[in-house]
Amino acid sequence: MNFGIMVFSSAGVIIFYERELLMTNKISYLYDHVYHVFFGMGVKVLPYSGPVKIDGEGSLKHLKMILRKEGKRMPLVVTGPRIVKSSFFQEEVRTLDQYAVFSDVHPDPTIANIEEIVSAYHSQNCDCMIAVGGGSNMDAAKAAAARIACPDKTLQEMGGLMKVRKKTPLLIAVPTTAGTGSECTVASVVIDEKTHHKYAVNDPVLCPSYAILDPSLLVSLPPHLTAATGMDALTHAVEAYLNMPYHRKDTARLCEDAVVKIFAFLPVSYEHPDDLTARKNMLEASYEAGMAITTAAVGNVHACAHTIGGLYHVQHGIANAVLLPIILEDYGRKIYKPLARLAKLTGIASGDEETCAKAFIKQIRVFNKQMDLPDHIEGIREEDLAMMAQWAVKEANPLYPVPVIYDEAHFIRILKKAGNL
Secondary structure (H helix, E strand, C coil), X not given: CCHHHHHHHXXXXXXXXXXXXXXXXXXXXXXXXXXXXXXHHHHHHCXXXXXXXXXXXXXXXXXXXXXXXXXXXXXXXXXXXXXXXXXXXXXXXXXXXXXXXXXXXXXXXXXXXXXXXXXXXHHCCCCEEEEEECHHHHHHHHHHHHHHHCCCCCHHHHCEECCCCXXXXXXXXXXXXXXXXXXXXXXXXXXXXXXXXXXXXXXXXXXXXXXXXXHHHHCCCCHHHHHHHHHHHHHHHHHHHHCHHHXXXXXXXXXXXXXXXXXXXXXXXXXXXXXXXXXXXXXXXXXXXXXHHHHHCCCHHHHHHHXXXXXXXXXXXXXXXXXXXXXXXXXXXXXXXXXXXXHHHHCCXXXXXXXXXXXXXXXXXXXXXXXXXXXCCCCCCHHHHHHHHHHHHHHHCCCCCCCCCCCHHHHHHHHHHHCCC
């Protein structure tokens, strides 16, 4: 194990253990801040360069070349029922010399769904995987890769940080949405169907080996998915931007580039789905935001969105779109300076920091309205709030270096706002 991963893992585990021991005494958030300092030190030396990126119109044609180069003969193509019927799937994937297909990935992959992928991989004698589709398909393939690498560990046992630690099968990620960034992250988000708890398995070995960013694959994406996945990418970029303790040299630039592209090209992608320039820029923005969250992490928006998605099956991008302006407003003055910079970079405001920051948040709501996304989440139940807040706290603290650390009561207030309760 190299020094970067040792710091990244060991320091965090020690501080997390101390925090868990002292939580019953209502210890202050000092331990979370100390965790952020030590974990940030590990992040800065963690060797991570992302996958080999192959981009541009028609780049899906490189699949055969990659398999030949890597000496792989039998890929398992992991996808969903919509993708497997698409013209590009018929024209490109089906021209591979040999392959097997698993085309029943659920929108929110469950543990049982992932076990089906593992079974298909072994029964077809596969030696690598190709994940084609949105975040669910790529996350499902990554989780299956973790199980293949660690047959004696359950996904529950691998939930959290650095619990895979074994070489996984070669994975080629082919995103057909511009949102999750899963093609370049080290995380896989899954749902325990028994508890409805949505959680992540995080380990550098889960990062795909290759990412193929072909904008022509997005032209058939329905407008509502363009909107939801685009807001997911925006949430990634903004949350990573605010998580300054984990920033590396390139983190702020990646986030700023992603935000600028999303503000410019998400509306175009929504209104003109066949605009390849817009689709290309959105794919790039999603990738940049994915690279940013891999080291800088997400934040309280995602902690809430995961609980909502797992419990009520709300599409992840929609949950993020609703929660993002609510939580940014809640952070208040703590984030005026970074949001003001983003507002100026995107050209939506000028002037003092408070004015610009509020204009940035307002523009997020404008985007939601223009793309017919909801302003609240229907169906959140009062009786679920305590459990949801517990899940959110467990996910967020102490891992996410957010501008404002939330306790359970604070998460409940946010969830009530999101549900108009």
